Amino acid sequence: MDVELRHLRALVAIAAEGTITGAAARLRMTQPALSRTLRQLEQRVGAHLVERSTRHLRLTPAGEVFHGRAVNILAAVDDALAEAAASPRPLRLGYVWAALGEHTTPLLRAWREAYPQVPLHVHRVDDQTAGLTRGEVDVAVLRTVPGDERLHVEVIYHEPRRVVLPAGHPLARQRELDLADLRDETIAMVDTGTATTSPQLWPEQTRPRAFVQTHNIDEWFTLIAAGGAVGVTPAGTAHTHNHPGVRFVPLTGVAPVPVYLVWPKRLSHRRTPDLVELARRVVAGGPR
Known part of the structure; x- marks a missing residue:
């Protein structure tokens, strides 16, 4: 053959x-x-x-x-x-809309110090596995579990949630909010199959008046900044995306979002275990 x-x-x-x-x-x-x-x-x-x-x-x-x-x-x-050619292939780390939040920069710096001969490239890929099952990356950061038996999934930490509001919204001045505070709002969601916010997050008696779908994180931010809706997202979004038209306010009374490292059981890059272990150490040590 x-x-x-x-x-x-x-x-x-x-x-x-x-x-x-x-x-x-x-x-x-x-x-x-x-x-x-x-x-x-x-x-x-x-x-x-x-x-x-x-x-x-x-x-x-x-x-x-x-x-x-x-x-x-x-x-x-x-x-x-x-x-x-004496030039190792870059190790590719993918994410959908947020990488490792406050741990992203410390991880990249730690990798450069520990493995200067192997470049680590970070890619945003808008699909359910951040390009992992398509062979575009070697390791992925996800906030939902992919249903694929070929992948190894590990929870690396948990992230609190934030309410994302237009900068001029009255609630943007609050120090923290809870789900009931959003009862009169329209909630923007991202329709990519990787969303961590759905109507089921709210108890029936405090469910917001409406939900609206956007196709990607850029549309989501634009809608919120323009005053068309508010959003709920893991804290890592604030570290990955710096949008001047919105404010992030801590959301209380809800469970944090697990953050997963995911990689193929049949490794696509021999340095994958080194990245996973380094990420564990960086997260355990906290942001620097």
């Missing part, structure tokens, strides 16, 4: 982009050429790897299994090439 790296890269790109058009642009090749490459791969593997029944392509169960192996193979090749 003569499977080449170009076949693996084609499948990984299709899984990441969800369309032939996007994947072809990602790989800088024509759409017909990419379609031929995918057909060749499926013929040589002897299985359908991509479901074509909808405009948005999806991996079949066989494709999901093959994709996981392809990501690991490509990562191993990249590692080997980097080592041969």
